[in-house]
Amino acid sequence: MTLVKWESAANVTFAAMNGVLHLWKDADSYTQRFMTRLLYDAVFCSGNPNNTGYISMNALSNKRKKKKVTLDHCLSPQFVARMVYDNPDKWLSDLDTFKRLFYMCCTTIQVTPEENNALSQLTENRDGVFKILVPTHKKYEHLNIILYHQDKGVVTDVFQDLVPRELVSYEENYLVS
Numbered sequence: 001m002t003l004v005k006w007e008s009a010a011n012v013t014f015a016a017m018n019g020v021l022h023l024w025k026d027a028d029s030y031t032q033r034f035m036t037r038l039l040y041d042a043v044f045c046s047g048n049p050n051n052t053g054y055i056s057m058n059a060l061s062n063k064r065k066k067k068k069v070t071l072d073h074c075l076s077p078q079f080v081a082r083m084v085y086d087n088p089d090k091w092l093s094d095l096d097t098f099k100r101l102f103y104m105c106c107t108t109i110q111v112t113p114e115e116n117n118a119l120s121q122l123t124e125n126r127d128g129v130f131k132i133l134v135p136t137h138k139k140y141e142h143l144n145i146i147l148y149h150q151d152k153g154v155v156t157d158v159f160q161d162l163v164p165r166e167l168v169s170y171e172e173n174y175l176v177s
Contacts, residue, residue: 006046010102011095013042017084018092024085029128036081043077043105050103054158055110057146062112070116071108074162075136076123080105082130083170090166107162111145118143132174137163 016038023031048071059069080101084091091098111119122139124131134142137159147155 004049006049006103006106007099009042009046010099013038013102014092014095014098017081018088021085021088021092032082032128033125035085036078039081039084039102039105040078043073043102046106048106048108050106051108052158052162053149053151054147054155055149056112056115056140057148057154058112058115059110060148063110068113069110070113072111072116072119073105074107074109074139074159075105075164075167077105078125079123079130079132079171080167083167086170087166101164104162104164109140109147115143115145119145130174131176132171133176135168135171135175137168 017035020035020038024035027035051071052074055063055069062069084098084101091101119139122132122134122142124133139145140147140159147158149155
């Protein structure tokens with residue numbers, strides 16, 4: 001059986017994260033950063049297997065004007081990695097469960113580079129202290145990013161299906177607002 005690129009990445013990441021899990025509890029901020037990069041790097045190297053077909057109205061305008069657009073991974077893989085390490089019984093005990101989460105981390109939406117930058121500013125990591133300024137499922141609404149889908153038109157509240165409930169719950173520990 002031949003696996004697709006993202007599945008191979010998920011398998012290796014599952015093994016790697018399990019292999020370093022014992023370091024997490026007492027890890028300094030640099031070690032934690034390197035550990036969370038395992039998921040982050042693997043997601044970004046997986047291509048674009050989970051493209052939603054959503055595009056911001058501003059990105060749609062950019063495309064029409066032949067200006068740049070970019071893909072936003074609407075879940076922050078590096079932050080999701082923290083959730084995984086903090087809850088290994090849920091995420092690192094079963095490969096299929098991990099693979100579903102990994103695939104969700106590959107979820108992308110087309111946005112402008114400016115929107116992508118603004119979205120990235122809503123999560124902070126300073127010296128190992130994480131802060132969530134706006135929960136993942138509310139970031140686009142917070143920034144007034146309107147989404148369009150070719151088959152559905154202008155859409156609202158798409159994040160109910162795109163963001164795992166466990167992540168919404170986990171983020172509450174880091175919300176500063």
